Amino acid sequence: MHNGIELNMDMKYMSMMNGSAKSISSGKDEEYVTRVDMILPLGPDEIDCKTYKVEYENTIVEVHLKLMAEKKDDPIITSMLNLQIGTSNKSGLPEMLPLEVFTDNKGVYPSILASLVFPFRIATWVDNNHETGIKMDYDYEEMQVTGGPKNSEKIKALLIINRLLKSLNNSNQLIYEDITAFLEVYFRKGDFRPILSKLTVLASKNAYKNAIYDYYLKNHNRAKIDASLEQLLTIYKDTDINDEISLSNLVNQTIEDFLIHNIEHRRWIEPFWDGERKVNIGENETLIPRLPKNETRIQPTLHVILDMALRPLGVHVLRESDEGVGSLDFRFSYTNKEGLPLSVGVEFKVAHRKKIKHGLTRQLPAYLKAIRSRHGTFVVMWFKDEQYFKEPKDRELEQMLDWLIKEAKKISYELNLSISAKIIDASISPSASNL
Known part of the structure; x- marks a missing residue:
């Protein structure tokens, strides 16, 4: 286990x-x-x-x-x-x-x-x-x-x-x-x-x-984090997890109520950005602007947050589990009262990565098949705003979310899976809907 x-x-x-x-x-x-x-x-x-x-x-x-x-x-x-x-x-x-x-x-x-x-x-x-x-x-x-x-x-x-x-x-x-x-x-x-x-x-x-935990959640008020965790535990502590559907619902609600809520509305964005800094290139000092971290450097922080939220509920969060067809970003495991092991998968991508569709329609379904699960979630982190970061150039946030939901429904129907799609706005200047 x-x-x-x-x-x-x-x-x-x-x-x-x-x-x-x-x-x-x-x-x-x-x-x-x-x-x-x-x-x-x-x-x-x-x-x-x-x-x-x-x-x-x-x-x-x-x-x-x-x-x-x-x-x-x-x-x-x-x-x-x-x-x-x-x-x-x-x-x-x-x-x-x-x-x-x-x-x-x-x-x-x-x-x-x-x-x-x-x-x-x-x-x-x-x-x-x-x-x-x-x-x-x-x-x-x-x-x-x-x-x-x-x-x-x-x-x-x-x-x-x-x-x-x-x-x-x-x-x-x-x-x-x-x-x-x-x-x-x-x-x-x-x-x-x-x-x-x-x-x-x-x-x-x-x-x-x-x-x-403090290393990956630096610059955050631990008292507020603990209070948010306590609120989440109070809501979901009596949740019965009997099958994949209920486990998937719990994972999705945790992503919505804890991860997305705190990143978008409480602005827990610092762990996902590199700060503006000065570097010496040759003899010249150059100012490097703020840039979002890549997926490899973002995932440990997401792992810590999700583990803090779900471990008290008996759900184990395994990062980058090797399923034989590649590495699933997050596998959520739980053993129900009958001793039956349950698993659901979550794949994270940054919105400005080119292979978003491949991750949603090919990678995640292959990982779910490998862990013998029908339920998964595809989560995209969004960094684009009008001031600090301009990618992806071809879509705005609302367009990206609509496209993700449609693609998730389509691949779920084609492969008899249940894949949901979510987007997290971690931009420095958030959209008005997240204020």
Whole structure:
């Protein structure tokens, strides 16, 4: 059974060390100094960046707050340069994503760096007796049931940050899920040379999954997305999916009520466009205008949106499933109460592509035959407007939609299929009907 976006949820609490754990496993805690670096989810105007002192466990911990102006100032991202984090090769998403996706500021600067200096060793994971210097006392079988244990070093740092915020009458209080990446650096007292650094990333329950979603839905308000998803789930949670017809109806309604509604009326268009940018060609700086992304770069975002909407309803969304006759863009699968597997297919094209008719009348029917389904949907993304993009030159939106519907009815009749056609207006200047 395919599981749509296979985000490997074992990717939690990934860590990378520079140095040997054995180097800090001997001696007493008070013989060491520990620095913990983390990026705070606070704006530059929410707290003064300077050095503070916070009482903790009968001692004083210094908290240095620094405004990082650019990437080179960021110890988290510079420590991640030898780390590789990717998606499953079955996910339908690019296997390697930029490291900034998995940081707490997502590579956006300025950001506030908190460096907490503990006058003792805080590592609970060191073992004086084990030859590696690392404690090996986790019950991994139990962790498969409960999930990974919470990181005590991270908790100590958050407690101190919250005490500082409270002392400053700052209403912000951080919770465990707010921080997903942090760096521990260990020193011997009196020696400013670090003897060990340990980077921990994906250090919260849903850090990996949220990072993927945020990457493909950047510049969108997650609260509004979640509210829209909750509304959709409320409407369709009791929907009975007994056959292909009901599965196809659910998929089409989700495309209409969630995908099309939010793209056209809430203007979720940014993920589908390349922004205007300047590039150097020879010795000259040239302005490259905004252009729609191609289908290969659009599909991962559509996949994430559809997966977010349909997975809670038990529908799996598989992208680019190889059906032996080519790759179907999206296959939607569901197992009904009788244990019967159901599938419907959806093919996406951009309106300015030349082989629109071939995709509707040849490709999609062939894919449906391969997955033994009679129901499919052909969706076209429209980018043309009067100002930013002029393709296709030979049709306007309403003409394209009328033509698509007629062709879908014709091929459905000829091949005894049920193919519906839809169009999504993702233009920068939408038509008046979508305002």
